[in-house]
Amino acid sequence: MSWWETVRTAYDAIRTRRMRSALTVLGILIGIAAVMLTVGLGQGAQQQVASQIDKLGSNLLVVTPGSTTSFAGLRGGRGSATTLTTGDAAMLADPAIAPDIAAVAPASTSQQSLVANGTNWTTSVVGTTPAWVSVRARSIDQGRFFTATEVTNASPVAVIGATTASQLFGSRSPVGSTVGVGGVQFTIIGLLNTEGSTIGGDQDDQLVIPSTTFANDFGNGSGASVSTIYVEGKSADTLSAAYQETSNALLSTHGVSANSADFTVSSQASLVQTATSTAHILTVLLGGIAAISLLVGGIGVMNIMLVSVTERIREIGLRKALGATPSVILRQFLVEASMLGLVGGVLGLALGFVGALTLPSILGQPVSMSMLAAGLALVVSLVIGVVAGVYPASRAARLAPIDALRSE
């Protein structure tokens, strides 16, 4: 009996038991679709996080105060210490000390209430230096960024984010207007480009002012302290060298050993790793639950095939009497089971793709579907069909033709 004959016979058997076959297929269908969607959601989340971190700036290292994780697992709150200073930033910018560093921007942040145009808005005020624009990979939409001279003079000038600007000034251009922050009037000289949200929050909702002005007006007394130093490496290839230089320079300046470091240097890669590992755990967890539903679907196929063997004892006996060998019968039932699995897989795949197209607009979460995952889902559904079919098929093949023919 050729394979084509076997497939046709299996198809006939499935078609004549439409309702039952449909319900069996449904189990596999739901399992495959669930696995595809949960994995797709997880991967989408990972990609989203990765792209957000990308937006922080290329070749970026972020130095924050606070210790690294100790051996006991206790960790000093990142950013809680005030061990970083503008002096540290100036030292890192020295090419003699750190040749692989392109630019350094110290930054301090404070939540402040902004008053302008008869309205007010609370946002984060960032005190930094002109290098901030390039280090954070930002650009200026209107006007200009402040200059080094304005930093030296502690000028009351500010560059505003798009969200902040629209909250305070509506659609009107903010450049040239003044904004009051904590009783000090600032002149807005520039509008930042639109960046969107990253893991650091809305990058368009902030007011950027010279670091010296920030220290004078909103500093915590120790004027030189900063909350973050952004370091831009010269290239992606030399980023690890830049990482080492930053770390070593700060360790020797602060006079501490690596084990008791009072700062943390994180690279983009490490940020991505941390953030995506969370998404990854979630994916594995949800995918595991979906895989269980797929397993249940497979058990459904086995169950229905067993019922089918019992029901068709006479048919099996007749086929054997007419010359079907045990291996032909085995093959027939295996093909039938794997066809149920495969049909479920194909339909599940279709449902998965429909879900991938509709879910993002409902959940606001991207769903990533890969051809690899689709191919894998089909293989898995076929394997489930075969595995679930082995036991029923071997029972059918072992039936003695007389016993089978005799049964009424």
Added chain:
Amino acid sequence: MTNGPHGIPPAWVSADEAGPHTPTDTTTDDSAGADDTAILDLVDVGKTYRSGSLEVEALRGVTLRVERGDYLAVMGPSGSGKSTLMHILGCLDVPTTGTYRLAGHDVGAMDEARLAHVRNKEIGFVFQQFNLLPTLSAWRNVELPLVYAGVPAPERKARALEALGRVGLADRVEHRPNELSGGQQQRVSVARALVTAPSLILADEPTGNLDSTSTADVLALLRELHDQGRTIVLITHEHDVAEQAARVARIFDGQLTEGDHEPTLASPGVGSR
């Protein structure tokens, strides 16, 4: 089908049995022009079933020889072992003791796969329950043995249609079994038995589920096949049905006795009518 060992009548064939089968009268009107090889050759066949601690001897010392072109009826009441005999003749079961040769094949030594091949090639079954697959049309049912024989599809269809034509159902080939009368269904199963051109047609109570008209119909068909040179073994408990055969063997209590039916006594071979 030319098997050397059967050229010489073996010692175990008793004189009264071997006598009528001497080469001189096997060629009478066998259209197949066969040699003197027996289609069925059972020697001292026994079958014992074991259910729990109980042993049931369903067949005891059955010796039977059926030549090419013969038409034998095996008669017996229920429980006499005739079903067991039919299963062994049909290679659906193997004997516990003795030897059984079907068209020269020693069936006792075969595994399941080889038995399946022998059934496919050498035997055409006609069952009491028809045993047609309800989801398949008449010709699809008839082609089934050819599917397992590996015959290509176009040839299968041609041969199935031809077989249905021979049983007078040329106009019913696309009908499903439930669209046919009992007699017609049994004729479909006769066509299915014919389609592989087997050495033996084995009919197990072929008229057991039929009314008198259909019974006559099916019996006429079997007689016609016999006239065309087919070898037929018919198993029945009905006397009228058995009378249609060229010779009759009776089975009782697992033992086979032959020769209380007139044609058998006259000439156990073919062409007696």
